[in-house]
Amino acid sequence: MVDLSIEMGSLRLKNPVLVASGTYGWGQEYRRLLDPDLLGGLITKAVTLHPREGNPPPRIVETSCGLLNSIGLANVGVEAFIREKLPFLQSVKTAVIVNVAGSTLEEYVEVVNRLEEHSGIDALEINISCPNVKEGGMIFGCDPQSACRLLSAVRKVTQRFLIAKLSPNVTDIATIAHSAVDAGMEAISLINTLVGMAIDVNTGRPRLSTVTGGLSGPAIKPVALAMVWKVAQKVSLPVIGVGGIMTTEDAMEFLLAGACAVQVGTANFVNPQAPLRIIEGLEEVCSRRGLRSIRELVGQVEAADG
Amino acid sequence: MSREGFRLKNNEGSPVIQQKAPVITKEEIAAGVFLVGVKSPQITMHAQPGQFLHVRVGQGPEPLLRRPLSIFQVDRKRGVLSLLFRVAGKGTNLLSRRRLGEDLDLVGPLGQGFDVPSGTRTALIVAGGLGVAPLFFLAQDLVRRGISIHFLMGARCQDQLLCRDQLQALSSHLQVSTDDGSDGFPGLVTQLLEEFLRRENLDSGSTLICSAGPEAMLAKVASLACQFGIPGQISMERNMACGLGACLGCVVLCRSRERVQTYRRVCVDGPVFRLEEVVFGE
Ligand SMILES: Cc1cc2nc3c(=O)[nH]c(=O)nc-3n(C[C@H](O)[C@H](O)[C@H](O)COP(=O)(O)OP(=O)(O)OC[C@H]3O[C@@H](n4cnc5c(N)ncnc54)[C@H](O)[C@@H]3O)c2cc1C
Ligand SMILES: Cc1cc2nc3c(=O)[nH]c(=O)nc-3n(C[C@H](O)[C@H](O)[C@H](O)COP(=O)(O)O)c2cc1C
Ligand code: FES
Numbered sequence: 001m002v003d004l005s006i007e008m009g010s011l012r013l014k015n016p017v018l019v020a021s022g023t024y025g026w027g028q029e030y031r032r033l034l035d036p037d038l039l040g041g042l043i044t045k046a047v048t049l050h051p052r053e054g055n056p057p058p059r060i061v062e063t064s065c066g067l068l069n070s071i072g073l074a075n076v077g078v079e080a081f082i083r084e085k086l087p088f089l090q091s092v093k094t095a096v097i098v099n100v101a102g103s104t105l106e107e108y109v110e111v112v113n114r115l116e117e118h119s120g121i122d123a124l125e126i127n128i129s130c131p132n133v134k135e136g137g138m139i140f141g142c143d144p145q146s147a148c149r150l151l152s153a154v155r156k157v158t159q160r161f162l163i164a165k166l167s168p169n170v171t172d173i174a175t176i177a178h179s180a181v182d183a184g185m186e187a188i189s190l191i192n193t194l195v196g197m198a199i200d201v202n203t204g205r206p207r208l209s210t211v212t213g214g215l216s217g218p219a220i221k222p223v224a225l226a227m228v229w230k231v232a233q234k235v236s237l238p239v240i241g242v243g244g245i246m247t248t249e250d251a252m253e254f255l256l257a258g259a260c261a262v263q264v265g266t267a268n269f270v271n272p273q274a275p276l277r278i279i280e281g282l283e284e285v286c287s288r289r290g291l292r293s294i295r296e297l298v299g300q301v302e303a304a305d306g
Numbered sequence: 307m308s309r310e311g312f313r314l315k316n317n318e319g320s321p322v323i324q325q326k327a328p329v330i331t332k333e334e335i336a337a338g339v340f341l342v343g344v345k346s347p348q349i350t351m352h353a354q355p356g357q358f359l360h361v362r363v364g365q366g367p368e369p370l371l372r373r374p375l376s377i378f379q380v381d382r383k384r385g386v387l388s389l390l391f392r393v394a395g396k397g398t399n400l401l402s403r404r405r406l407g408e409d410l411d412l413v414g415p416l417g418q419g420f421d422v423p424s425g426t427r428t429a430l431i432v433a434g435g436l437g438v439a440p441l442f443f444l445a446q447d448l449v450r451r452g453i454s455i456h457f458l459m460g461a462r463c464q465d466q467l468l469c470r471d472q473l474q475a476l477s478s479h480l481q482v483s484t485d486d487g488s489d490g491f492p493g494l495v496t497q498l499l500e501e502f503l504r505r506e507n508l509d510s511g512s513t514l515i516c517s518a519g520p521e522a523m524l525a526k527v528a529s530l531a532c533q534f535g536i537p538g539q540i541s542m543e544r545n546m547a548c549g550l551g552a553c554l555g556c557v558v559l560c561r562s563r564e565r566v567q568t569y570r571r572v573c574v575d576g577p578v579f580r581l582e583e584v585v586f587g588e
Contacts, residue, residue, distance in 0.1 A: 025552030029574075032322045033413070033550075045554075054570055060555035062548050065367045067547060074554045074569065218367040246367065269361070269371060269547040272324060272413065 002286040003293040004279070006040070006261050007241025008238035009186045011123055011161045013095050013261060015040040016294055017251065017279045020242050020265030021099035021125060021165070022046065022071065026085040027092060033272040038279065040261060041095035044085070044213075046127050047115075048100075049107045051077035061198050061207040066219030067266050068196050070210040073101055078111045090120030090189045097163065105140075105150050110157050124160050126151060126185075129167030129192035129248060141167035141192075144179040151183030163240065166190040166231075168220075171201055173227050174234040189240035189263065191224045192197055203256040217266040225257055232258025232299060246274060258299040322416060322550070323348050326409035330386065336465050338393045339436075340402045341378070347385030349414050353377045355444035356419025356578040358542055359389070360549035362411035363401040373397045374546050374573070376440035376518075378413060390439045390468065399464050416549055417577050420444050420516055426453055430536070432499050433459045434519025434525055438468050440541050441518050441578075446477055455479065458502065460495025460519070464488040485531040496521075496526040503534045510535045515581070517541070527587035538581040544572040551575075559585040 004015035018041035024030060027042045036042055042257055054074025061068045076084065081098075089096045098121050102108040108126065115121060128141035128150060140150045164180040166173060169193035180188050193214025198207040206212075224243025232239045241259030245251050246267040256263045267274040286294055323346075327396045331343035349359070360372040378390040393399050404410065419440075422429065428446050433441045438459060448455050456479040461467045473480050482490035483498045491498050499515075515529045515538030524540045533536040544556035551574035560570045560583045567585060570576065 023548070023553060025548075025550075027582070029548070029550045029552035033324050036561060054557070057557055057569075058545060059557065060545050060553070062369060062371050062545070065370060069547070069553070069555060071526075071554050074557075113326060176391065217370055266370070266547075268550075271411070272550070
């Protein structure tokens, strides 16, 4: 028997495969195709203080081995989340992580505050990396000082396990990761989507209503992997790797690069069974290699420090 | 965004199946238009007119996403369903090259189909181009239920008037139009519809318009239906990622009964919407 469980500080996962924010709705959307109890954890769509309608369509465009989206943090808002979406999440037997976003520091703090008294939430993932809303997210994720200020403010109001989700759209990801450490975060997930663009040459117009959007999928995997490796080298916090993971091999690359766990995002659209295939695949690889625990793979890449 | 209050028909509890199903028939019925039959007894058993499948067209990461295709026809006895599609780009091109016996990875049946109220005696079905794909199954279903149908079908030219013989066999009330005048009424199918609505004195309580096709055509159908006071349902299209209501990528602007505007998802709140719901030309 291979032990697939992972411990990151006080957060225990039954296996290292989570589903990424924004690709899995509120968890129930896939329940007829995959039993959520089998997942290592489930991360919700971003929750903001007020309901958000999101950006006008077209919101998604396929590009080479990737997907550009500009959903614009559309969500029901924290109150409706608690009322309508949380009960299902409380019923699943896996780690539930709520992704939190906002346009101001006060909004983030208020969302975290309102979630405080509700059970069934194992961790919060603070999204300082959404590229698709003008005022939101990414401005906090691109500057180490504002990242630190925001994350510290959130830290003050909750005892919950806190994960900072970082943006790849920065000059040096390690500096932002250091602010997350300074602010008292307990883990770091990366990467969110990369800013990208596509143009319809027949009409001469951008393919997304917002002109630019966030790129995800296999196309971004090498970028994500490099960033995970870099941050895992430089920072003592556990890292959760995300970006283009489709297969067991992809997940293994992230674990070898130093991620303690991975998130599957765009792959869910291609094959709703992808997270399960990866969990089974990791177990098989471990038993084939005679490993007792998946943890023996983490950070084992043979590379000189970056 | 999900506003569960005003969906057409609640099929939340009905099954969604992912399975590999073999291609058992394939035919190019018009230039660039393919009719493909796949064997999938489970999906076939649950499929309703207006619902769609999310089809993995290739195998590798390119093209990445599944493609939504309407369920064109089902044969419940044989457990076979068919898809009718036009080669519009690389995904449908790949699909058209899949060979007999090869497995297609399908997810479905998905979405809210047509919901024809019990008092309906006449259905006016308006198809533009490939819009016939979701409407053929509907027409068959309605005929079986004893509802009389008038089928109006428009296409660019004569050889793109798809499945004409089967439709003729289904209903004696078939009228066609072509943009280039090569067959039937020369002009748009919405002009045919307008003439029809002027000529016949349709009872708004027992008539329903059902339509699918290009969005500009649907907008015209909606405004005519409104002008003549006939209720209707239309099938909308958007690029999709998840097909399951999770990603919020496929929205159309809609208005609720209270006239509040909100985005709704084509994949789970639609693809079939009441025509007064959709806000066109945003
Ligand atoms: C619910 C639903 C049911 C559909 N049913 C059918 C059907 O029964 N038969 C059929 O032929 N087509 C149907 N379509 C449209 C079909 O999904 C697209 O033609 C197909 O995805 C194009 O893929 P592609 O890779 O061949 O083209 P791409 O290379 O992706 O694109 C080619 C062109 O098609 C456009 N396009 C791509 N996806 C869509 C889309 N979803 N809707 C409208 N335009 C699109 C692109 O903008 C581009 O201009 C349906 C769409 C939806 C949303
Ligand atoms: C449609 C879509 C919506 C997303 N929404 C969110 C979100 O609300 N919050 C967030 O932190 N990340 C969001 N993401 C980013 C993903 O969680 C993930 O970081 C990114 O897509 C890279 O992983 P992938 O290549 O496996 O998809 C979204 C991604 C997609 C494709
Ligand atoms: S395609 Fe994802 S919500 Fe409709």
